[in-house]
Amino acid sequence: MxxxxxxxxxxxxxxxxxxxxxxxxxxxxxxxxxxxxxxxxxxxxxxxxxxxxxxxxxxxxxxxxxxxxxxxxxIPLGYIAKEAEHIDGFAKECAVVTHHRLESDGKGGLQPAGELTEPFVIRxxxxxxxxxxxxxxxxxxxxxxxxxxxxxxxxxxxxxxxxxxxxxxxxxxxxxxxxxxxxxxxxxxxxxxxxxxxxxxxxxxxxxxxxxxxxxxxxxxxxxxxxxxxxxxxxxxxxxxxxxxxxxxxxxxxxxxxxxxxxxxxxxxxxxxxxxxxxxxxxxxxxSDDDGLKLPPRAAETQVVVIPFIKDEADRQKLEEYCDSVVVQLEAQGVRAVLDASDGRAGDKIWTHIKRGTPVRVEIGMREMEEGSLTFTRRDIGRDSKQTVPVDNFVDNCVDILDEMHNYMYEQAKNLLDQSIVDISSFDELEKYFNDPRNKGFARMDVSCLGDTACQQIMKNYALTPRCIPFVDKGKKVIIGKSY
Incomplete structure (x- = not known):
């Protein structure tokens, strides 16, 4: 097993x-x-x-x-009323302010008072x-x-x-x-x-x-x-x-x-x-994956975290100072880097940053400090990307590494999208595809299908909606799928 x-x-x-x-x-x-x-x-x-x-x-x-x-x-209710067609799409979701002050209810609580002549809609x-x-x-x-x-x-x-x-x-x-x-x-x-x-x-x-x-x-x-x-x-x-x-x-x-x-x-x-x-x-x-968030580097407040591995408290100050110098070098390259000198075991810190999606984790212990090296791991690939390199090499190439990560994450998502669009030519195929729980993705059909009651019923039965008429298909196709 x-x-x-x-x-x-x-x-x-x-x-x-x-x-x-x-x-x-x-x-x-x-x-x-x-x-x-x-x-x-x-x-x-x-x-x-x-x-x-x-x-x-x-x-x-x-x-x-x-x-x-x-x-x-x-927004004054009168403004909203001017556009009945517009607000019809939001009417059931509107929060309305009807009073402009609070007063005692005589029982130790408060109640709305001062009813407005015209209510306001919160935008x-x-x-x-x-x-x-x-x-x-x-x-x-x-x-x-x-x-x-x-x-x-x-x-x-x-x-x-x-x-x-x-x-x-x-x-x-x-x-x-x-x-x-x-x-x-x-x-x-x-x-x-x-x-x-x-x-x-x-x-x-x-x-x-x-x-x-x-x-x-x-x-x-x-x-x-x-x-x-x-x-x-x-x-x-x-x-x-x-x-x-x-x-x-x-x-x-x-x-x-x-x-x-x-x-x-x-x-x-x-x-x-x-x-x-x-x-x-x-x-x-x-x-993201089953270990937590994965942040594309350009969307990450912290792109690189440097974690000191301290085995002997006597080494703490000099190791943290060395790690901080690596952070300064990375910042000089335009990289958003931080030193994690918080209390706690290095292993626990690693898992915290994995779950939070920090793009690159750098580990430095006394041996790495003495050798002028560091060990880094990419969050997008995981443990298989772990490698030890000279500090100068990492600093010089860090921007390229982050760009490579961005491109890799985009391509991974793009491949999944492309592989999950299925061309369907009949309503029977459409129903069969979405009736199978193993199928996840979008159906691409001729746009004329939307005018057919059979298609409309299938979409209703499976909670499907037409997502868009893609520009790339020049108005001839429609993407159908489930949505958030």
Whole structure:
């Protein structure tokens, strides 16, 4: 009988993928539940990933001449009512503020008081309130294009919350742009999808399928919604970002008009686009293993951890000083490195960093210090990558090692995605494929299948949705699968 290696995470991915995900979040110390149902505390280990996403995405957003601003959290109900079609998609998720103070209930407690004349909706998204400001700021064709972005929190009352995937409150950025023509707006929606792809591919090492959402899956009020659909290791899709061509839906609803060169008055054409902390959930489910989190190096706050192996307390100071000098050399190369001089056994520290996904672990004992060497292990490959090299060699090549790790992790995920897309030509094949629990992945079919009631029934029976109409197939195919 083959002996199974013990894993740090229980259950494993194959045993119970949803519970494995929760345990990885816990083991990596990324987030925890709060006193508010559906709202989570994102701990420093988790928030550091979001900070890197923010930094990388914000730089690219500004490269597109978009400027950051901030708009109110509370949106007047009247603004929401202007766009009935838009809010219909969020109505059941809206949290509403109806009172503006608290007073004693006479029993030692508090109760709401001061009922508002008009309730406020806690923003589920900001098209309406930003549209109101745009209407004041846009008067002439010279005011266009107007490109705005805000980093904010959003509230959508989630009935079945899951950390980093479906939460009542989450963090995101939402961009809102206005243009003089329909062509400019559509080009912008596609361009911002490309910007998202850059971050997902080049920072998070997440491959995906770029395409357009079907009419039923489109953002409420949009004329087109573009998406980047990633595949998790369990074969389910996760919508990693969206970019919407809103046509004139919101410009007409909020009277965003401009005077053209000929003196005529026209409504602007607008777009909106967003990426949220769901991407952290995607990162976990795309890359991690049964020992915990695996972080692509460019998404890691700490790319290299140096762990001193201290056998004799008399050696502690000089060994830690030596290890710290290695950290300084790595930092000079632009590597985010730290010395783990915390209390505890070196072996325990190693497992902590394995579970937290630290990309490279460096071990240095007295022998390595005397030899001028170190031993390092890559988190992406694991123990098979462990090797001892001269310190100078490692320092000089560390950036290349991290780049190699990024590329390896991306290719591993890309290969799984490519191998998990199955071309299906009949409804019988579609049903047979998803009826077999061993099959994990996406079906690719002719887009015309979506209009057939038989296809619709199969999708309903197996909880399938059309994920997107891929650009690469020029509108002829649709990707169908289960999703988060």
């Amino acid at each position: 083959t002996k199974q290696n013990k894993t740090a995470i229980t259950p494993t991915r194959d045993e119970d993928f949803p519970e494995w995900f929760q345990q990885v979040v816990k083991a990596a110390d990324l987030a925890e539940s709060s006193a508010v149902r559906g709202c989570y505390v994102i701990k420093p280990n988790g928030y550091s990933i979001w900070e890197i996403i923010q930094k990388e995405l914000d730089a690219r957003i500004k490269r597109e001449a978009v400027r950051n601003a901030y708009f109110p959290l509370l 589920p998204t900001s098209e309406t309130i930003i549209g109101e400001s745009m209407a004041k700021w846009v008067n002439s064709y010279r005011d266009l294009p107007l490109k705005l972005n805000q980093w904010a929190n959003v509230m959508r009352w989630e009935m079945r919350p899951r950390v980093f995937l479906r939460t009542a409150e989450f963090l995101w950025q939402e961009g809102h742009n206005a243009f003089a023509t329909a062509e400019e707006a559509n080009a912008d929606a596609l361009k911002m999808l490309d910007v998202y792809e850059e971050v997902l591919r080049d920072v998070l090492a997440i491959p995906g399928i770029k395409g357009e959402k079907t009419a039923d899956e489109r953002f409420p009020g949009a004329v087109a919604t573009y998406t980047y659909e990633a595949m998790m290791q369990d074969g389910k899709a996760l919508q990693s970002c969206t970019s919407h061509d809103l046509g004139q839906t919101f410009s007409k609803g909020f009277d965003i008009k401009y005077q053209d060169k000929d003196g005529g008055e026209k409504h602007a054409w607008t777009t909106s686009w967003g990426l949220s902390t769901r991407t952290i959930g995607a990162l976990i489910m795309v890359h």
